[in-house]
Amino acid sequence: MAGLSIRPVEGLPEIRPGDDLAAMIVASTEPLHDRDVVVVAQKVVSKSEGRVVALSTVTPGDRALAMAAESGKDARALEVVLGETRQIVRWAHGVLIAETHHGFVCANAGVDRSNAGAPDTVVLLPVDPDASARRLRDAFKARSGRDVAVLVTDTFGRAWREGHVNVAIGIAGMPALRRYVGQYDPEGYELRVTEIALADEIAGAAELVMGKLDRCPVAVVRGLALEAADDTAREYVRPKEKDLFR
Amino acid sequence: MAGLSIRPVEGLPEIRPGDDLAAMIVASTEPLHDRDVVVVAQKVVSKSEGRVVALSTVTPGDRALAMAAESGKDARALEVVLGETRQIVRWAHGVLIAETHHGFVCANAGVDRSNAGAPDTVVLLPVDPDASARRLRDAFKARSGRDVAVLVTDTFGRAWREGHVNVAIGIAGMPALRRYVGQYDPEGYELRVTEIALADEIAGAAELVMGKLDRCPVAVVRGLALEAADDTAREYVRPKEKDLFR
Numbered sequence: 028m029a030g031l032s033i034r035p036v037e038g039l040p041e042i043r044p045g046d047d048l049a050a051m052i053v054a055s056t057e058p059l060h061d062r063d064v065v066v067v068a069q070k071v072v073s074k075s076e077g078r079v080v081a082l083s084t085v086t087p088g089d090r091a092l093a094m095a096a097e098s099g100k101d102a103r104a105l106e107v108v109l110g111e112t113r114q115i116v117r118w119a120h121g122v123l124i125a126e127t128h129h130g131f132v133c134a135n136a137g138v139d140r141s142n143a144g145a146p147d148t149v150v151l152l153p154v155d156p157d158a159s160a161r162r163l164r165d166a167f168k169a170r171s172g173r174d175v176a177v178l179v180t181d182t183f184g185r186a187w188r189e190g191h192v193n194v195a196i197g198i199a200g201m202p203a204l205r206r207y208v209g210q211y212d213p214e215g216y217e218l219r220v221t222e223i224a225l226a227d228e229i230a231g232a233a234e235l236v237m238g239k240l241d242r243c244p245v246a247v248v249r250g251l252a253l254e255a256a257d258d259t260a261r262e263y264v265r266p267k268e269k270d271l272f273r
Numbered sequence: 274m275a276g277l278s279i280r281p282v283e284g285l286p287e288i289r290p291g292d293d294l295a296a297m298i299v300a301s302t303e304p305l306h307d308r309d310v311v312v313v314a315q316k317v318v319s320k321s322e323g324r325v326v327a328l329s330t331v332t333p334g335d336r337a338l339a340m341a342a343e344s345g346k347d348a349r350a351l352e353v354v355l356g357e358t359r360q361i362v363r364w365a366h367g368v369l370i371a372e373t374h375h376g377f378v379c380a381n382a383g384v385d386r387s388n389a390g391a392p393d394t395v396v397l398l399p400v401d402p403d404a405s406a407r408r409l410r411d412a413f414k415a416r417s418g419r420d421v422a423v424l425v426t427d428t429f430g431r432a433w434r435e436g437h438v439n440v441a442i443g444i445a446g447m448p449a450l451r452r453y454v455g456q457y458d459p460e461g462y463e464l465r466v467t468e469i470a471l472a473d474e475i476a477g478a479a480e481l482v483m484g485k486l487d488r489c490p491v492a493v494v495r496g497l498a499l500e501a502a503d504d505t506a507r508e509y510v511r512p513k514e515k516d517l518f519r
Binding site for chain 1: 275276277278279280281363365368370377378428431432433434435436437438439440449450468469470471473474475477478480481482497508509510511516517518519
């Protein structure tokens with residue numbers, strides 16, 4: 028195997044609702060190749076899709092007001108978070124870990140105030156990040172003629188381990204998981220680790236060149252011998268009844 | 274930023290206790306550069322350090338026998354796992370999530386039967402994976418003259434998300450975390466994600482070229498502008514009192 032390369036896409040302007048993100052990426056990067064993986068931070072996808080809320084437009088409800096009183100957090104921001112939440116997984120010491128409507132478990136249901144592009148504004152996760160990834164993939168095909176995979180990513184915290192890692196919340200054109208089920212080592216033992224979270228590892232790899240401060244929300248990963256697949260990031264959602272940590 | 278490259282180190286033989294792993298890696302790879310990150314799978318590190326147990330030598334105690342009766346698992350393997358365990362975090366449906374003596378939370382306290390190199394044998398995590406990484410780093414310096422960082426890695430499952438990802442359990446010569454604490458976006462908001470698990474993301478990136486079936490346990494990551502640091506992988510261990518999922 029010749030190895031991988033991971034390159035940042037630099038020079039993108041601030042993204043606004045309605046922007047043609049795929050066109051802007053194609054204009055900012057060297058030519059795409061077939062089977063490249065284009066990794067795009069959720070924040071620019073959400074902004075281009077208008078998933079941005081000015082807090083001045085939000086009226087907090089009773090629950091958000093109570094949580095704000097308890098924690099000192101902004102009640103309007105909590106109201107937006109609760110709107111994105113299917114179920115609160117933990118609420119303690121002002122930390123809110125929530126299951127989003129997509130099924131992802133993350134802080135504040137993915138609602139974030141930093142790098143929102145305007146004051147007193149929050150950015151939400153895309154309504155359907157897999158659909159966002161598919162639209163970008165189709166747009167890259169239309170604009171560059173290349174058949175690439177696309178990941179929409181966000182940085183999530185983990186249980187037990189400090190630090191956040193970038194993970195895939197939307198996938199198009201590649202497998203979510205590399206499956207070793209039913210494969211055996213040279214001694215005949217079935218492999219213990221039967222599923223590698225391939226797209227999550229690619230998301231983390233891309234984050235290494237994507238800056239949070241220097242406006243570099245896109246990277247291109249080249250050299251992976253990926254099969255085509257129609258997987259979505261929903262493959263990562265562990266069914267509640269299988270999860271020992273809910 | 275010019276981007277990263279990630280290359281597998283191929284052609285390593287089966288590793289045996291006492292093998293000079295650093296010498297074998299230097300002999301198998303193109304010349305190392307200063308600031309490369311050499312990512313080494315725990316299994317070959319453990320094997321070179323003799324952290325291998327033949328199950329025929331193990332006498333299970335009462336607790337392992339009870340757990341084996343409950344789950345149908347091998348009592349001798351469970352005995353080894355319990356010896357590596359500081360605290361059982363979950364034991365349900367035959368799945369054992371344990372805190373290791375290092376403080377890591379993972380399945381079976383990191384004890385693994387696949388790719389053990391011999392039948393009825395299990396491989397344990399290194400006693401001190403940070404020390405293993407430091408020894409490898411020193412040996413690379415001695416043998417190649419290059420000042421590289423080293424990660425010792427293993428594939429861990431996660432709460433809430435399906436699939437395993439490769440993470441760093443031993444670190445030498447680089448920071449564990451990229452810290453954004455006290456840094457602000459263009460609108461003046463402090464960044465929400467204040468710590469990125471840099472070494473974990475590098476571990477995952479390297480895994481993309483490291484095969485579980487084709488004996489490729491080492492990769493070289495080039496192009497990261499890493500500061501020197503004396504961090505260890507213990508930086509990832511979240512203190513129990515801060516952890517909402519224990």
